[in-house]
Amino acid sequence: MGDRWRVEVDRSVCIGSGMCIGSAPNDFKLDAGRQSHPTAGETDASDAILEAAESCPVEAISIVDATSGATVFPPED
Template sequence: MGDRWHVEVDRSVCIGSGMCVNHAPDGFRLDTARQSHPREPETDAGERLLAAAEGCPVEAILITLADGGEPVFPPEE
């Protein structure tokens, strides 16, 4: 069984570019105010979700391991 991720979007940072939906349409949706929301706050780890987080122009997407809280993206420096 693979990793499970906890996905959050900091809507105070989100600019509604829609890049997350382009990269991972099954993982994100935009509301009527064009703010991003994860479709499921806890989900299986996946390349598309990671690509969405990496492609966010303002780094509003935070991904952590669901079972331990360790950061996946953005990585700790």
């Protein structure tokens, strides 16, 4: 069994660049207001989702390990 992640987008920070959709088109969508949303509240860990979070120009995407609650992204200081 692989890792499971909870993916969230801070809509107050999201600028609707669509970079997340370019990296992980099955995992993110933009609404009518061009705000990003994860397509699932919990998902299998994937390089595409991590790449989407890393490429977000405003760091609006956060990833948490669904089992442990540990932060996956952004890295803790």
